[in-house]
Amino acid sequence: MSLSHESTELNSGEPTGPIEGLWDKFQEEMLLVSPANKRQYSVIMVGTGLAGAAGAATLGELGYQVKAFCYQDSPRRAHSIAAQGGINGAKNYQNDGDSIYRLFYDTVKGGDFRSRESNVYRLAELSVEIIDQAVAQGVPFAREYGGLLDNRSFGGAQVSRTFYARGQTGQQLLLGAYQALARQIDAGTVEMHSRTEMLDLIVVNDRARGIVTRNLVDGTVEAHLADCVVLATGGYGNAFYLSTNAKGCNATATWRSHRRGALFANPCFTQIHPTCIPQAGAFQSKLTLMSESLRNDGRVWVPKNRDDISKDPVSIPDAERYYYLEERYPSFGNLVPRDVASRAAKTVCDDGFGVGPDVEGSRRAVYLDFSDAIGRLGEEKISERYGNLFDMYQRITGDNPYKTPMRIYPASHYTMGGLWVDYSLMTTVDGLFATGEANFSDHGANRLGASALMQGLADGYFVTAYAVGNYLARKGPSKLSMSNPEVKHTLDVVNSRIKRLLSAPDPKHTPDYFHRKIGAIIWEQCGMSRSGAGLKQALEEIPKLREQFWREVSVPGSGSAFNQTLEKAGRVSDFMELGELMCLDALDRDESCGAHFREEHQTEDGEAKRNDEEFSYAAAWGFKGSPDDPCTSDMPTHELFKEHLEFDYVKPSMRSYK
Amino acid sequence: MRKLNLKLHVWRQNGPDDGGSFQTLDAENISDHASFLEMLDVVNEKLVEEGKDPIAFDHDCREGICGSCGMVINGQAHGPQKATTACQLHMRQFESGDELWIEPWRANAFPIVKDLVVDRSAFDRIVQAGGYISIRTGSAPDANEIPVGKTHADAAFDAAACIGCGACVAACPNASSSLFVSAKVAHLGVLPQGQPERFDRVRKMVSQMDAEGFGSCTNHRECEAACPKEIRVDYIARMNRDFVSATLRAPNEVAQRKAPSTQR
Amino acid sequence: MQNALTLYQTTIGKKVVMAVSGLVVFGFVIGHLAGNLNLYAGPTAINDYAAWLRSMPKLLWGARIGLIVAIVAHIVSSVQLANRNAAARSARYMKKVHKKANYASKTMYFSGPILLLFVLYHLAHLTLGRTPGYEFDPHNVYNNVVLGFQNPLIAAIYITANLALGLHLFHGAWSMLQTLGLSHPRYDVYRRQFASVIAALITLGNVSFPVTVMAGLVQPTDQSFCYEHLARQPGECGPRETQ
Numbered sequence A: 001m002s003l004s005h006e007s008t009e010l011n012s013g014e015p016t017g018p019i020e021g022l023w024d025k026f027q028e029e030m031l032l033v034s035p036a037n038k039r040q041y042s043v044i045m046v047g048t049g050l051a052g053a054a055g056a057a058t059l060g061e062l063g064y065q066v067k068a069f070c071y072q073d074s075p076r077r078a079h080s081i082a083a084q085g086g087i088n089g090a091k092n093y094q095n096d097g098d099s100i101y102r103l104f105y106d107t108v109k110g111g112d113f114r115s116r117e118s119n120v121y122r123l124a125e126l127s128v129e130i131i132d133q134a135v136a137q138g139v140p141f142a143r144e145y146g147g148l149l150d151n152r153s154f155g156g157a158q159v160s161r162t163f164y165a166r167g168q169t170g171q172q173l174l175l176g177a178y179q180a181l182a183r184q185i186d187a188g189t190v191e192m193h194s195r196t197e198m199l200d201l202i203v204v205n206d207r208a209r210g211i212v213t214r215n216l217v218d219g220t221v222e223a224h225l226a227d228c229v230v231l232a233t234g235g236y237g238n239a240f241y242l243s244t245n246a247k248g249c250n251a252t253a254t255w256r257s258h259r260r261g262a263l264f265a266n267p268c269f270t271q272i273h274p275t276c277i278p279q280a281g282a283f284q285s286k287l288t289l290m291s292e293s294l295r296n297d298g299r300v301w302v303p304k305n306r307d308d309i310s311k312d313p314v315s316i317p318d319a320e321r322y323y324y325l326e327e328r329y330p331s332f333g334n335l336v337p338r339d340v341a342s343r344a345a346k347t348v349c350d351d352g353f354g355v356g357p358d359v360e361g362s363r364r365a366v367y368l369d370f371s372d373a374i375g376r377l378g379e380e381k382i383s384e385r386y387g388n389l390f391d392m393y394q395r396i397t398g399d400n401p402y403k404t405p406m407r408i409y410p411a412s413h414y415t416m417g418g419l420w421v422d423y424s425l426m427t428t429v430d431g432l433f434a435t436g437e438a439n440f441s442d443h444g445a446n447r448l449g450a451s452a453l454m455q456g457l458a459d460g461y462f463v464t465a466y467a468v469g470n471y472l473a474r475k476g477p478s479k480l481s482m483s484n485p486e487v488k489h490t491l492d493v494v495n496s497r498i499k500r501l502l503s504a505p506d507p508k509h510t511p512d513y514f515h516r517k518i519g520a521i522i523w524e525q526c527g528m529s530r531s532g533a534g535l536k537q538a539l540e541e542i543p544k545l546r547e548q549f550w551r552e553v554s555v556p557g558s559g560s561a562f563n564q565t566l567e568k569a570g571r572v573s574d575f576m577e578l579g580e581l582m583c584l585d586a587l588d589r590d591e592s593c594g595a596h597f598r599e600e601h602q603t604e605d606g607e608a609k610r611n612d613e614e615f616s617y618a619a620a621w622g623f624k625g626s627p628d629d630p631c632t633s634d635m636p637t638h639e640l641f642k643e644h645l646e647f648d649y650v651k652p653s654m655r656s657y658k
Numbered sequence B: 001m002r003k004l005n006l007k008l009h010v011w012r013q014n015g016p017d018d019g020g021s022f023q024t025l026d027a028e029n030i031s032d033h034a035s036f037l038e039m040l041d042v043v044n045e046k047l048v049e050e051g052k053d054p055i056a057f058d059h060d061c062r063e064g065i066c067g068s069c070g071m072v073i074n075g076q077a078h079g080p081q082k083a084t085t086a087c088q089l090h091m092r093q094f095e096s097g098d099e100l101w102i103e104p105w106r107a108n109a110f111p112i113v114k115d116l117v118v119d120r121s122a123f124d125r126i127v128q129a130g131g132y133i134s135i136r137t138g139s140a141p142d143a144n145e146i147p148v149g150k151t152h153a154d155a156a157f158d159a160a161a162c163i164g165c166g167a168c169v170a171a172c173p174n175a176s177s178s179l180f181v182s183a184k185v186a187h188l189g190v191l192p193q194g195q196p197e198r199f200d201r202v203r204k205m206v207s208q209m210d211a212e213g214f215g216s217c218t219n220h221r222e223c224e225a226a227c228p229k230e231i232r233v234d235y236i237a238r239m240n241r242d243f244v245s246a247t248l249r250a251p252n253e254v255a256q257r258k259a260p261s262t263q264r
Numbered sequence C: 001m002q003n004a005l006t007l008y009q010t011t012i013g014k015k016v017v018m019a020v021s022g023l024v025v026f027g028f029v030i031g032h033l034a035g036n037l038n039l040y041a042g043p044t045a046i047n048d049y050a051a052w053l054r055s056m057p058k059l060l061w062g063a064r065i066g067l068i069v070a071i072v073a074h075i076v077s078s079v080q081l082a083n084r085n086a087a088a089r090s091a092r093y094m095k096k097v098h099k100k101a102n103y104a105s106k107t108m109y110f111s112g113p114i115l116l117l118f119v120l121y122h123l124a125h126l127t128l129g130r131t132p133g134y135e136f137d138p139h140n141v142y143n144n145v146v147l148g149f150q151n152p153l154i155a156a157i158y159i160t161a162n163l164a165l166g167l168h169l170f171h172g173a174w175s176m177l178q179t180l181g182l183s184h185p186r187y188d189v190y191r192r193q194f195a196s197v198i199a200a201l202i203t204l205g206n207v208s209f210p211v212t213v214m215a216g217l218v219q220p221t222d223q224s225f226c227y228e229h230l231a232r233q234p235g236e237c238g239p240r241e242t243q
Ligand SMILES: Cc1cc2nc3c(=O)[nH]c(=O)nc-3n(C[C@H](O)[C@H](O)[C@H](O)COP(=O)(O)OP(=O)(O)OC[C@H]3O[C@@H](n4cnc5c(N)ncnc54)[C@H](O)[C@@H]3O)c2cc1C
Pocket: A046, A047, A048, A049, A050, A051, A052, A069, A070, A071, A072, A075, A078, A079, A080, A081, A082, A083, A084, A085, A086, A087, A169, A170, A196, A197, A198, A199, A232, A233, A234, A235, A244, A245, A246, A249, A250, A252, A253, A289, A413, A414, A435, A436, A437, A438, A449, A450, A451, A452, A453, A454, A456
């Protein structure tokens, strides 16, 4: 794949004026669809996680005809369900000086000055309403004895603004949204299609008019048409194969829309979470996140001596332990931000100090040790704080963390990149919106803890309905016939791709085999730290792997029945292309920022070194090849569009955690 | 690290109308650190490489929270470990040489889609019948305007922890979904926000539960034992109480729910 | 009424009917046991007690009708639910492990019908006096019972039936509280204990009668009893030589 630098400018299209009034202004200026007319408009909502379920429910409630889709058997199972920690809301219930402005400020800074200020401000504004909405739905957030809501400080924030529901915040918020959606399904405003996967976007006269789906139960491929399409299909963290994402998380909807004209922004901005349970063997299918809060009381270390790496950690005396975070970052210690902690763990393991079992030739884990905290506070107190996490750890690893240190290692967790959207969350394809983790909008180069749930719900409950209404009011109603040639054509494209997956000339390997391979390449070269040389190497390896994939992938069974291997194969084929774009973007962004760490650009202490002069922009990539045929070897040219970022409110500064 | 060799008897069935039967498969060289589903992955990988049909099973998060996975392992829903979903069950619970019988959730209200995959859309329809608090987006009062005492908040949470996996139905000798339904009824019925619709909700949800063809609860408590989230049968008592007072107090008939649609 | 009927159409409604009817019969069994304990107070006590009961025909028949209705309702709803539950799972498990369901809960559909058969037999035996083996004397309940229990076969029937009753109540008494929603976090732990204790007491009490008779601790009486209001012919209770 080559790239051509045309550097066309992108316009985010927000209203002008002081940032505090932008969202109000947008709402005042937007066109309305009259209540009686709403039923004439149909909206397709792909994905029913937080962003999608909230969006579909709200649109349905307003009276639009909504068709919603998800690949799981029920909307209640979307990956949002797995979020543990919490959701931010600038309520200032703790009276500790929080405000919308402060949340905005923290988020822009946390994103290392690579996000759009106007969007982030809106997000902070809406954070307040989300909490009200969720509580009214019956989301059982943690409470104090007085009956009022409790908050905690999360991810190193200076204020306690995180609302949480035990360790299951995402689950409870999703159930709230799912129930709101269920109410609309019952009312007949939303038609739900579970176990249905979007496989392509139908674009007619440069406008998104529908999608092609495959019914995962019986294999039926069909078209669904509407006045506009919203993608809320989540992130692409599974490109790495091993990640904390659910097994089914995929980039198919966003990637295939990208092929049909939607720009893909900042694909290399992916977040790696430092505290996950490490890989135990080649069979490993996913990695489990352990809440970040563990670092409040746990101390991270590796043996000082390489000969000790396979010794029982308890037998290693304190003097022989290297508490590398505490030594390198004396003021933040074990609480340094996610990317710093992750990279430090990678470095010590690369240097041969990793512990735990040898998995395919290397030991990749560090200790997270609670013995000091247990000594200081007692086992009971620790169990009160982290009991369920300790139990989970023990269930998965068989080790008792009260007795022996935990082993942790970073894992892919969240993707800041996604489809480029303007202020109204519309992509560069007219009538195609992207919400939640699927878009690139609010987190810049790094996401703060507890802010993805916030974004999903802000987009879903509050932005989608306004943005869609405004769009539809401008367009007016129009009907499209199923016999439109574009519809037929897109159906053909999907069917022939399925056929191709089912009939590789020399079937040998499972889709998982290829998924592991592509995952290993991008994890190695485009994971926690990246280098020009490594990325170039990846860009050479990926096309070869892709060629092998289309030659050797084995997919038994047929396309017209329940076929999980076929589902996987389709998703892997998209990761094979997206993975390449991730590397390309990482190579092109010749600076370090947030979670994107280019080894060439670091301070003397090994910190990310931004280059605001040259790279203060969002990189949005356009697909220049044929939108129809999968890339079987080389990927066609991608074109780079830049959205220049202005920071009128939060002035860029360098962070330091020394 | 131990390595296990197991003999699996796996239920294979092509669809709701297919007869279905057990297929015997070998799972060889399985690490005791693998999860149960990873063990099945290994078996499937081999099948696919040989061009054979792999075992179909539902799964997604593999963290015990999405509720997708579920199978009856040697007669126990989600397997032998207490409060653990199939995806969180690890092979160190088993010994080399073990024979494992792996079956789908069996209940007529959960038709089999393929092998171990069942159609649990009945649960969705029960929630659609009334398992929510009707609140229009944007119309909520300030979150702290409704204080909720900690005991109520905790009770609501315990019930809200249900992941909708269906193990309760699978384990119940009567294939009753009472535990699932009661958990939602209690979650919303305990909270002050849920009071206005409390009795209407329970009436609608229970009559949908009946329309779906689940069995009735005769208080065996197998559901509680199988539930990965340890939802307690006390909620069933609560649901019964609310339901009776709902029926006796409401002037109109119990809302007749539509029979299960065949749309999947 | 309308509400009660719609309630009955639901599974929970049917269970409520079972619980309420079960409770009625349960209440009877307790009262019955208390009355029967008069046996240990001697022939006069129990015979007087029986005669006293029968001196109030309106009350007696009221209670009888209540019992009959309860038992019929109990059985009808149990059969309806059983059919429904059987239809809820047509394909059985190859393997099935029960973790919390106990012997009592799994055998309700055996212990229940055993009780039904027993009650029919029991009515024929002690109320109508239609069972063979010894001479039935409507004035002498004491002897009817004691002579009956001296027959090992009859004693065995009673013992078996009352063990079935114990099982039925061991689950039933708990289940009833659950069905009626009589649950409160503070008292839930006591519900199981309540059911176990009450089932044990009733079983022990009832089984004690045949056991004590067979052990010879309770002997038939030679006394003869005659109560005017029970007499079939006038003068039946006239002075007798032995009295
Ligand atoms: C382990 C973990 C812990 C986390 N903890 C936190 C936290 O504490 N706080 C926080 O703020 N954030 C957290 N996050 C991040 C946050 O959970 C997610 O970013 C967020 O929930 C994404 O929501 P979403 O609605 O955009 O997407 P998802 O919830 O992923 O939903 C995607 C939806 O799209 C559907 N879909 C996908 N592809 C297709 C297709 N091709 N066709 C049809 N349907 C499709 C799926 O079925 C699903 O319904 C965590 C993430 C992980 C992985």
